[in-house]
Amino acid sequence: MISIVHGLKEYHLEPKVGARYSYRFETIVDDFSNERSPVQKSYIREVQIMPIGREGYLDIYQIFTAKISIKSNVAVADEYLIKQIGYAFDEIEAGVDYTGKIVRIFNMKELSSRWDKTSRELAVEYEGSFIQSYFGEISMILNDETRLIEFLSTYKMFGLYFHGLFGNYLLWEMPIVRRKTIEDFKNSEVEEQIHPEKKDGVRYKIRGRSSNVDKYEGELLYNDYQLQEALIEIEDNMQSVKYATLFLG
Template sequence: MEHPLKNFSKTYRLETIVVSNPDTSYRTEKSYVRVAEVYYLGNEKDYFKYHVLVVDFNFSNDDNAMGKFLKQISYLFDELELAVDKNGHIVEINNLDFLRLRWMKLAARLSENHEGEAINNYFSQISSVLEEESRLISFLEGYNMFGLLFNGLLQPLDTKIKRVSSEGFTEIITPVRDGDKIILTTAAEDPEPAGIDHFRGLFVFREGHNEEGFTEIKKDNTHLKHSLLWIG
């Protein structure tokens, strides 16, 4: 069984842009960029094993207190060992105990200089995510984490499908062949119950592997843009 990323290592640039109050004079824009190296470790139990190492972070707001805080939190997930099924979904976190221990140490260090109800709630949310592997998998498959890569689309499709997205609505994914590329376009079937005002996405595959991806989500006066680019 050949693994979908083809090479033994690949490097991707992942970016999330958050635009708050986009249609008002209070509009703000923040960018969160990560560069991740993905290493193929072999197969086990019909799963592909990958080591994900985030080697660079570039947050546009890391010059203020909250930006610095979020950047330090992000380091918690800069090293992951994942088991992924043939469809590209994460099925196991193989270094979960390492992440839990790391979080205990990081939370203790951060609590020395950060306090308040908002900080405590943030800590509680992360602790809750790490309590159960299924919650952590759902978190990591979100578009703001690694959902543009480990998203059930590691390999291109040849027929239209529907699936439930990480945002809770049904995505319609349609493949179109363009020379040696397969382009997947995504749209929302009925986004309103999930509170989504607008959704669209696009994935480009060449020779069977994911070269770039993009999703755009508008909800709650927030415009979210997530992108993935293979850079080496």
């Protein structure tokens, strides 16, 4: 039996220490729950991803969020607050294994300490039990490495780049099947099927199945061992959410 999967036997990133890769991560939400007044919001992060070395079997990356912006066809309430919460997950030092999956966070204390200071400053302007509870939830994530890794690995954060799909591919083990939880759809569980192939670069085609969503599909496109663009689109009868990543240089 031929073991090569659509021309692809194996695939890994080849991080170059000292390089700086610029990406745009975007989450686009189309809310059509009100047919007369559909709402579109786009949350955009300009991110620098920098390989800085190795520790044991892990490649170490710095992930720096240079800018956060929000676009919408309606006014966005508390835009400043949303951005400050986004910057809580900035300047991350992550350990990544050979599959491209985040498995360690090396600067937990710095992240937690910075958020403690930011949340105290925000609490002066934003009051109420809901806000305080939300701030507390962020604090718990930043003090729990497992929860932080899970959050950073979601598609709305950095899961389109650090996805854990690299490795050796055997025809009889295809497609790659895994389960994902999608927070933006009431934490629905989806069974993903991923088909890697080599055709005009390397492509990962993704399809998902769930009783709670009507559409779940996407792809990751690579060239010269570098992610060029990625998109996951999920839709139910109330909204469509697109998670997108684009290589800027």
